[in-house]
Amino acid sequence: MMKKSTVVWLMVAALIGGSLLTFAFTGATSLAKQTAGEGILASISNNVDKQSDLDKIQKALDLIQNNYYQEVDRTKLVDGAINGMMEALGDPYSNYMGKTTAAQFEEQIEGSFTGIGAEVSSENGKVTIVSPIKNSPAEKAGLRAKDIILTVNGTSLAGMELNDAVNKIRGPKGSKAVLQIQRAGSTDPLEYTIVRDDIDLETVHSEMKPNGIGVITITQFSLNTGQRFKEELAKLEAQKMKGLVIDVRNNPGGVLSVVIDIAQQFVPKGKVIVQVEDKNKQREKEQSQGGGKSYPIALLMNKGSASASEILAGALQQSAGATLIGENSFGKGTVQTSYDKQMGDGSLLKITIAKWLTPDGSWIHKKGIKPDIAVDQPAYFTVAPLAKDKTLKYDMNSSDVKNAQVMLTGLGYKPGRQDGYFDRATEQAVKAFQTKQKLTVSGTIDAKTASALEAKLVESIRDPRNDTQLNKGLEFVGKEIAASASK
Structure with a gap:
């Protein structure tokens, strides 16, 4: 399975999954639509251009290595060149990971890691929090989506490559990360002292509330989340659940195939879950094979609900009649593929290959999804x-x-x-x-x-009892249950 993720660095896998790899190539121009001469000439021209580019890079490496006044680590030069290419894309979700960072990334996808519990990206050269993971040290300390990390333990992250910045933030369990944060609306930087810890590997939690209302919290969409969700949903339904609240607040994303699998349980067969559009504007629609549910559903989201969480929100809202409650979501509408085997040395290249759209064709990138019922938490929560x-x-x-x-x-x-x-x-x-x-x-x-x-x-x-958004979700579903019973 190919992996597709956001710039998940500290604690969590983002948008990944093998089924979408073909979407990157669906719209490619077919050679059958070209004349034989056109195809051969184009191929020769492309090969010449590629060789010229490679020669230029090789010459630069040789000139530096042969003439620089100090000894040069060629591996660092190569890594720097690749990092430069990725930065030139201007895309915070496309990046290069050296061997060590790539190994850490693989651990994160499997759900085994320690740290502060926040996903970060590089935006305009600034290390920016996409979302703190629910119940993580970062969330408990009060970090928020869109916070910019200025320093870690006194070291400035300004101009630092994302991989290096992540290594500054990471650390063993029990160690402290003192973060200086720039937050919109605050004139002075904020300082947080966070003790690194093991991140909860259990991504699905369920609870039956009064009046037959079930609550399922998904903290991230890891490889085993789909199966765990089915188990918890079945457990609630066995208890005669009458309505459901799904909580994806501060969930930064996860495995694409998993979120599709979860959505199919609520989206009626044949309806669209998500659309993916490649560079040639060709779209593929992922249609549900499920049967839908008869009970009312509400989904809780906030500014830290990103990527796969937004796919689930859009699918349930537009194709399953669910109601979205809380705050505007983060706004990540792109799909990435990770290439590791092609690199051949344990490093990894992650490239944005497509954008995803909601069932009605909306692209929520940098805009997010608006809730049907807007509810903010009390001011002291943040x-x-x-x-x-x-x-x-x-x-x-x-x-x-x-x-x-x-x-x-x-x-x-x-x-x-x-x-x-x-x-x-x-x-x-x-x-x-x-x-x-x-x-x-x-x-x-x-x-x-x-x-x-x-x-x-x-x-x-x-x-x-102080969770305003959860209480609103329970209240809404309770009213829907009562209205259905009175019909």
Whole structure:
């Protein structure tokens, strides 16, 4: 099976799958449509051009190796040349991996890896988070889709090749990655200290909620996700499930054949799941062989729902009558193929070969899919961590004070404002929190109080009762069940 993926680097496989490889070649001009002379002349011309290009590259290598004033590692030169070609494409999802990085990539596809738990890409030379993986250290720390990683443990990633940047971010379980983050809407860089860990290999989780509503969470579309989804769905249906909520929030993608397999269980036979268009504008439609479901379905998504998650969202919305709830999705509408055997030395080349479209032919690249019901999480779900090297106190005005006020509000302490000015009401809210947590009651936020605030906030975020999007999904499906029963 050929693999197709986004720039999954830290923790997860993205859009991959063997069935689409032929789509890259379906629209190629047939030699039968050319005269014999045209075909021969074109072939000769192409061969001459190719040889000329290869000669130019070879000459450059030789000139550097023979004349550079220091010893040159030829392997580094070759890798650099290939990286340069991939960067010239201007496509963050097409790239080259050396032997070591390629081996790590294979581990990620199999679902066995450690790290911070976020998929990244290189966009305009900046290492950008596509999505933090659900329940990963990155998500728990508060990283978001579209965040730009500026530094790792004090090392700037500016101008660094993606492979090298990834190696800076990766690390053994238990080690710390101190990330400086640039986030839209924040004037100052944010700092996150994340402890690397094993990433949950289980990609499917299910639960039966009251009123016969099942919830299935898919954290990524790995090689075994399709089978696990079938098992969990069958388990819920055996419990007389009346409606289903599918959660793909912060799911950055996965195996294409797997998402198609999952979608087929809900999309009626003959209806389109996804379309793929090659460079010659030729389209192939993947049609369902399934039978559909009679119960109502809602799908939860957010800004971190990318690639294969968006394929599932589009298929269920447009071909299965499901309702999308949450936020606009990430917006990755391309298909990649990985070439490893062709490289012959353990390295890997990943190239975008096509774009995918929703059943109605829409290309969601860089736009995402809009939810049918827009629901944001509470502000404190995505608040930045507080700086621990300074104490926040009365009459200060800063982004840290603003973040502390958002935290206090989320925890029910009512500072009365969230504009960044530390007034007396904020001071009283801090004192109330300190009293409750048995901390020194000073009314100022030192490192100890800041850490306690963040710890309580994590507890609140993990409490499903505070999950606005999930609750809306359950409410919607519940109403659909009731409406169906009354008919």
